Amino acid sequence: TQLLEQSPQFLSIQEGENLTVYCNSSSVFSSLQWYRQEPGEGPVLLVTVVTGGEVKKLKRLTFQFGDARKDSSLHITAAQPGDTGLYLCAFRGGSNYKLTFGKGTLLTVNP
């Protein structure tokens, strides 16, 4: 059973377009993290959302945590080729600190 379902799996858009990717679960989480992974590199943390309904902005990236803390979304405004990468959501276990990932959304932004 996949605890975190990410959609879409692949997304190819033109520079300047807006997009939203999703991270869904039937479980309730105390927090969710979003990472971006560029080709040939390891994932890099973008943001952590903690409170239900929380919205966090990172330049052109807007992250939202669902009211019930079961889902999260990432919206990118005016995408640029530099946004290309694999976007991963993850949750961290409480007592053992294990980090569990969704399978990710592979975003390609074409110039």
Add this chain to the structure above:
Amino acid sequence: NAGVTQTPKFQVLKTGQSMTLQCAQDMNHEYMSWYRQDPGMGLRLIHYSVGAGITDQGEVPNGYNVSRSTTEDFPLRLLSAAPSQTSVYFCASSSPWEPAGYGYTFGSGTRLTVV
């Protein structure tokens, strides 16, 4: 720069050979872990450690061994390589004493091919 260092970056092994993937961090993080990343499967946890001398299994531990003799180092050993272990391996570290928002720092990976 401070961070997680993985060596080697690339490796080709023959079936049945053994090898050790090295991971070192200089951030004094207690928590370290190993993941493998395969197409369509995402990042899966192999083994993890919450401190020197303490290790535990993750989701896909079979065929791998770990030890944690120091805070800085967390090597991953392949006992007898199999083609199914062809993958990209990532080491990550974190501090368990930080709040939940504290992220994990990942190395740049080791791309392993078993022929």
